Amino acid sequence: MKNKKREISEENIKKSGKLPQEIGAELKSRGITEADIYVSVRTDMDLNCDFTPGWLILTKGKKLISATADPLSGEIHFFKGMETRKSRTVARDRKWNFAEFDVSDLKNAYVERSVSGGFLILVHKDVNDPEAEGLAETAAAVSNHCMSGATKIERLCEKIIDGKEIDEEALEDDEEEEFCPVCGMMYPDSDRKVCPKCMNKKSIFRRTLGYLKPYKWRILVMFLCYLATAALNIIWPYLNGVVLYDRVLGKDEKFLSFLSVESNRFAVILLLIVLTMVMTKITMQLVGILQGVMTAKIVPRVVKSMRNDVFGAMGKLSINFFTSKQTGSLMTRVMSDSDEVSGFFIDGLPYFLINVFSIIAMAVVMFRLSWPLAIVALMFMPITFLVSWFMLPRLWHRYGRRHRATRSLNSKIHDNLSGARVVKAFGQEGSEVRRFDKSNEKVRSADLAVMNYDNKFSALYSAAENLASLMVYIVGAYLILIQKRFDYPILITFAGYVGQMTGPMDFMSFFFRWFTNCMNSAQRMFEIIDAVPEIQEKENAISLEQIEGTVEMKNVTFGYEKNKPVLKNINLKVEGGHMLGIVGRSGAGKTTIVNLISRLYDPQEGTVTLDGVNLKDLSFKTLRGNVAMVSQETYMFMGTVAENIAYARKDASRAEIIRAAVLASAHDFICRMPDGYDTIIGSSGRDLSGGERQRISIARAILANPKILILDEATAAVDTETEQAIQQSINMLIKGRTTISIAHRLSTLRDADSLIVIDEGKIAEQGTHEELLKQKGVYYKLKELQTKALALKGIE
Amino acid sequence: MGLKNFEGADEEFNLEQMEAETEAMLRLRYLNAENATFARTPGGFVSLDIVGEADAVSPEHYDRVRVVRSFPFTAPDTYISISTTEEKSKEIGIIKDITKDVSKETRKMLEEQMNLRYFTPIITKINDIKEEYGHAYWDVDTNEGPCRFVIYMNSSSVVSLSDVRLMVTDLDGNRFEIPDYTRLSAGELKKLDLFL
Ligand SMILES: Nc1ncnc2c1ncn2[C@@H]1O[C@H](COP(=O)(O)OP(=O)(O)O)[C@@H](O)[C@H]1O
Ligand SMILES: [Mg+2]
Numbered sequence: 006m007k008n009k010k011r012e013i014s015e016e017n018i019k020k021s022g023k024l025p026q027e028i029g030a031e032l033k034s035r036g037i038t039e040a041d042i043y044v045s046v047r048t049d050m051d052l053n054c055d056f057t058p059g060w061l062i063l064t065k066g067k068k069l070i071s072a073t074a075d076p077l078s079g080e081i082h083f084f085k086g087m088e089t090r091k092s093r094t095v096a097r098d099r100k101w102n103f104a105e106f107d108v109s110d111l112k113n114a115y116v117e118r119s120v121s122g123g124f125l126i127l128v129h130k131d132v133n134d135p136e137a138e139g140l141a142e143t144a145a146a147v148s149n150h151c152m153s154g155a156t157k158i159e160r161l162c163e164k165i166i167d168g169k170e171i172d173e174e175a176l177e178d179d180e181e182e183e184f185c186p187v188c189g190m191m192y193p194d195s196d197r198k199v200c201p202k203c204m205n206k207k208s209i210f211r212r213t214l215g216y217l218k219p220y221k222w223r224i225l226v227m228f229l230c231y232l233a234t235a236a237l238n239i240i241w242p243y244l245n246g247v248v249l250y251d252r253v254l255g256k257d258e259k260f261l262s263f264l265s266v267e268s269n270r271f272a273v274i275l276l277l278i279v280l281t282m283v284m285t286k287i288t289m290q291l292v293g294i295l296q297g298v299m300t301a302k303i304v305p306r307v308v309k310s311m312r313n314d315v316f317g318a319m320g321k322l323s324i325n326f327f328t329s330k331q332t333g334s335l336m337t338r339v340m341s342d343s344d345e346v347s348g349f350f351i352d353g354l355p356y357f358l359i360n361v362f363s364i365i366a367m368a369v370v371m372f373r374l375s376w377p378l379a380i381v382a383l384m385f386m387p388i389t390f391l392v393s394w395f396m397l398p399r400l401w402h403r404y405g406r407r408h409r410a411t412r413s414l415n416s417k418i419h420d421n422l423s424g425a426r427v428v429k430a431f432g433q434e435g436s437e438v439r440r441f442d443k444s445n446e447k448v449r450s451a452d453l454a455v456m457n458y459d460n461k462f463s464a465l466y467s468a469a470e471n472l473a474s475l476m477v478y479i480v481g482a483y484l485i486l487i488q489k490r491f492d493y494p495i496l497i498t499f500a501g502y503v504g505q506m507t508g509p510m511d512f513m514s515f516f517f518r519w520f521t522n523c524m525n526s527a528q529r530m531f532e533i534i535d536a537v538p539e540i541q542e543k544e545n546a547i548s549l550e551q552i553e554g555t556v557e558m559k560n561v562t563f564g565y566e567k568n569k570p571v572l573k574n575i576n577l578k579v580e581g582g583h584m585l586g587i588v589g590r591s592g593a594g595k596t597t598i599v600n601l602i603s604r605l606y607d608p609q610e611g612t613v614t615l616d617g618v619n620l621k622d623l624s625f626k627t628l629r630g631n632v633a634m635v636s637q638e639t640y641m642f643m644g645t646v647a648e649n650i651a652y653a654r655k656d657a658s659r660a661e662i663i664r665a666a667v668l669a670s671a672h673d674f675i676c677r678m679p680d681g682y683d684t685i686i687g688s689s690g691r692d693l694s695g696g697e698r699q700r701i702s703i704a705r706a707i708l709a710n711p712k713i714l715i716l717d718e719a720t721a722a723v724d725t726e727t728e729q730a731i732q733q734s735i736n737m738l739i740k741g742r743t744t745i746s747i748a749h750r751l752s753t754l755r756d757a758d759s760l761i762v763i764d765e766g767k768i769a770e771q772g773t774h775e776e777l778l779k780q781k782g783v784y785y786k787l788k789e790l791q792t793k794a795l796a797l798k799g800i801e
Numbered sequence: 802m803g804l805k806n807f808e809g810a811d812e813e814f815n816l817e818q819m820e821a822e823t824e825a826m827l828r829l830r831y832l833n834a835e836n837a838t839f840a841r842t843p844g845g846f847v848s849l850d851i852v853g854e855a856d857a858v859s860p861e862h863y864d865r866v867r868v869v870r871s872f873p874f875t876a877p878d879t880y881i882s883i884s885t886t887e888e889k890s891k892e893i894g895i896i897k898d899i900t901k902d903v904s905k906e907t908r909k910m911l912e913e914q915m916n917l918r919y920f921t922p923i924i925t926k927i928n929d930i931k932e933e934y935g936h937a938y939w940d941v942d943t944n945e946g947p948c949r950f951v952i953y954m955n956s957s958s959v960v961s962l963s964d965v966r967l968m969v970t971d972l973d974g975n976r977f978e979i980p981d982y983t984r985l986s987a988g989e990l991k992k993l994d995l996f997l
Pocket of ligand 2: 595596
């Protein structure tokens with residue numbers, strides 16, 4: 006949609022229609038009609054940083070008008086995630102303050118950032134000298150909540166000041182504020198349009214059931230097992246109480262004749278009943294085992310398929326997803342989430358149904374036996390239920406705190422052990438012990454809190470439980486002795502039921518929490534599974550069989566965060582087979598350039614093309630198959646050296662691997678390791694030095710044999726001698742391929758066909774080695790520093 | 802800085818010049834009432850004149866300076882860095898202790914600038930914190946009026962700056978501060994407990 010060039014449409018102008026009437030009236034009095042407005046954005050502070058609604062309005066007449074309402078004390082201020090459409094409407098009777106600025110009169114306009122917001126600062130031209138800066142003033146203040154609007158005004162003002170056209174693309178509402186249609190809240194993450202409050206719990210539930218579908222027969226068996234257990238649980242007190250004591254030991258004639266045995270063969274019947282009881286117990290055990298086996302069979306499989314889905318989806322996501330912090334914490338939870346979800350669905354849910362069934366069945370049986378006693382027994386049920394309903398969450402809370410304290414302690418240990426070298430070098434063992442002690446103390450007190458509360462809970466709970474039994478006995482005794490309603494065995498049966506009822510009740514109080522936890526986990530999982538990658542392959546993407554390797558960037562502007570451009574208007578071209586060298590200070594944006602070329606990110610403005618094809622239109626196969634990067638950060642996967650070198654080409658022969666290693670000057674040190682190419686490296690294996698890792702990653706790139714080779718400070722960690730050797734091989738390597746090389750040591754770039762110097766995200770200088778030296782600019786200075794300065798001191 | 806104008810500097814490579822520049826980069830200059838004069842600008846900013854520098858070619862004047870704390874949490878009154886306002890700003894100097902080294906008026910002026918830069922609502926009362934689906938919904942009173950905001954449920958959203966001081970960061974990166982959580986009521990603490 007963004008690529009389509011449109012005339013400035015009515016629709017865009019209408020967006021300013023949401024201005025309050027007072028502002029509209031004021032604008033009119035200043036001779037500005039709705040059609041004159043380019044954009045209007047919201048602000049949320051006045052210049053003293055008092056929260057209050059406001060607007061910034063940019064007109065076609067190049068005027069910037071700021072309107073802020075007088076702050077009202079007690080007015081609630083809503084931030085992202087809490088804001089609703091309704092909370093955005095401003096009451097009628099506010100007093101507004103206006104200020105007008107002439108943008109064409111400005112030298113510069115920018116947003117000065119503060120710790121949680123910013124100020125739009127306008128710098129006027131000097132009255133006498135239009136080239137110089139004159140008065141600077143603040144036009145508006147915003148919190149981060151309204152930052153995107155402020156930066157939009159900043160961008161547009163910049164365009165006006167630079168005398169550029171304002172086109173539709175610049176006006177496009179790039180951050181359309183979207184509200185959840187159900188609850189009206191603003192989405193917490195505007196890229197992912199899901200309202201966490203309203204995400205359909207029913208659909209999550211149903212989707213999760215989908216994972217269980219392949220096992221529906223087994224689950225049915227499991228369910229039957231649960232059912233059998235529940236039924237046997239109900240029968241047991243009956244057998245134990247009513248049948249054994251009342252009918253058999255009480256020699257109930259009717260009952261015996263019902264079993265068609267004579268009363269004189271009483272022993273047989275007794276034996277029969279005892280046998281039945283034994284069988285019942287055995288069956289209960291067997292059913293329990295069967296159900297356990299089923300669970301053990303199903304759960305791991307479901308967990309596995311969930312994890313596979315999550316991991317598969319993660320692989321497709323863009324780099325951004327992995328670097329953003331908040332998803333980082335999502336990721337670590339994914340693994341436990343799948344456990345949680347399947348555990349709930351396979352263990353919790355059937356158990357819940359069974360418990361409901363048991364409670365109802367028991368209640369019915371109890372009422373049938375004796376309703377007054379049933380009422381007494383059930384009267385106490387709510388008490389035990391309430392005790393756990395109120396106390397369990399608090400208990401979990403304390404468990405949670407202990408868990409967090411333990412985790413923090415663990416990370417401290419981890420931190421300390423991995424930094425052991427530094428600790429020792431600075432002799433800080435003592436202070437580390439003290440730091441550890443502090444965390445340890447936290448764990449102890451959290452632990453204590455858990456135990457205290459746990460004891461309290463158990464005591465209270467069993468008191469309530471015992472009280473219930475006691476009451477049943479008292480009332481029962483009364484009914485037996487005084488009213489002679491029924492006999493002693495019924496009381497035994499009853500006591501049994503009361504005892505058995507607490508289990509399901511307990512479970513219920515805890516079930517609801519389990520349910521929400523599970524839904525939380527499921528939602529996090531589906532969020533990842535459903536996340537739409539920012540970098541996507543187009544549907545009918547172009548695949549190129551044979552590529553030249555011409556890389557071009559046109560007017561590229563890019564920032565990792567929307568409002569902070571790192572690269573500004575970059576234009577560069579590398580012909581196929583040529584070598585481009587990039588130099589610049591650290592943080593200038595060199596790595597960012599190559600990130601765009603390998604399409605780890607898409608530029609916000611402008612295009613990156615390969616052989617004239619926009620990277621966005623190119624198939625991943627063509628792109629990834631032809632571009633290889635050796636980056637600053639080397640990563641070794643767990644595995645052997647050979648596997649690491651052959652990472653991109655699993656089918657490489659041993660000869661090829663060795664050849665690549667030789668070219669990367671890695672062969673010698675690999676052979677010096679006891680296990681040679683079969684040495685296990687990576688996180689669990691042998692530690693390599695920085696230079697060794699770099700050489701292995703170079704070998705990896707050499708073996709991949711890409712048409713476009715990107716070297717991002719690839720030899721920064723190797724010694725000068727080795728670098729020379731690698732340089733040799735790179736010289737051989739770059740023949741016939743496009744090379745983009747970033748380096749600090751200029752000698753590394755001496756064979757580059759052209760060079761660019763990046764400074765603060767812009768191309769400062771561009772040309773061949775000779776041209777740049779002639780310019781006597783940054784490059785010249787660097788070059789002199791690296792040769793003469795060292796020579797003067799007698800080095801090199 | 803003035804060294805750039807040395808004759809012939811761009812003809813031949815000048816090691817001395819380069820070393821001087823490096824030295825300038827590494828220099829730490831302390832500003833105080835003697836060598837620095839701050840003044841308010843019509844636009845509401847602060848300008849700076851440096852006087853009495855022995856090697857200064859011309860008197861240093863800055864139309865507008867940026868006032869930044871080096872230790873905003875642990876030592877807000879000391880080591881105030883004064884720098885130029887461009888994107889790639891350079892430090893002009895440091896005020897070691899704003900309570901001692903400059904006049905009362907200057908201090909007031911600079912503090913005004915810093916109060917805008919470090920604007921952070923102080924949470925005075927927690928009305929409600931609700932946790933749901935990985936987000937926590939806060940309803941609080943602050944010294945800047947009642948605020949409702951949302952944070953991610955992760956450890957970086959609520960950070961302790963000291964044993965009792967907490968900083969809360971919302972979805973957009975807006976900051977809120979709880980100067981001493983032990984002074985909250987038992988009910989508020991209970992709501993906050995999840996984050997401690
Ligand atoms: N993933 C990221 N998210 C946000 N900012 C980043 C990220 N990576 C780099 N930056 C910022 O972008 C700027 C340019 O970085 P980079 O291109 O890595 O510089 P260099 O020229 O040293 O390779 C730096 O200011 C850096 O802090
Ligand atoms: Mg880099």
